[in-house]
Amino acid sequence: MTATSTTASNVIGSAGTSDATKAAQRNALRLFEKCLGQGTDEPWAGRTWDSLDESILCLHGVYESFAYFLTVTYIIEPGARNAGKHLAVETVLNTLGLVLNLA
Numbered sequence: 001m002t003a004t005s006t007t008a009s010n011v012i013g014s015a016g017t018s019d020a021t022k023a024a025q026r027n028a029l030r031l032f033e034k035c036l037g038q039g040t041d042e043p044w045a046g047r048t049w050d051s052l053d054e055s056i057l058c059l060h061g062v063y064e065s066f067a068y069f070l071t072v073t074y075i076i077e078p079g080a081r082n083a084g085k086h087l088a089v090e091t092v093l094n095t096l097g098l099v100l101n102l103a
Contacts, residue, residue, distance in 0.1 A: 028098035035069035057103040067096055 029049050036047050042065065044056050056062060070092045076082050087095070 024094070025098055025102060028095045029102065031070065031074065031095055032066060032099050034074070035066045038065075038069065038073070040065070063096065063100065066099065067092070070095060 033049055036044055036049075039045060042061060044052060044059070044062050044065075047056075052062075070087055072086075074087060076085050076087065078084070082088075
C-alpha cells in the first residue's frame, strides 16, 4: 500500500478485470468486513476495509482471525446456495487469498 488513500472500490477496480473477478473480490471484502465486525478487542475490530491502514493490514492476527471466521464462525446466509452450512475448503482458501492479494 502507498501513502495515498486506498478504498475497496479502487482496489477492486485496479485488480482483475473480469466481472466475475470483481464480484469475487467484493464478496471476499464483504466477508472480511463481517469478520471485522465480530466485536473482539483487537485493533481492527469494528472497522471497515477502507479504514484499515498498512499497520493493521500487515498484522498476522488479522488474517488468523479471518481464517477462523471463515472456517468456524461463518454460516452461509439463508437464500444462498448451501444456506446453513459452512464454506467449502476451496472457497475459504480462495476468499482468504483474494483478501491477502487486495491488501
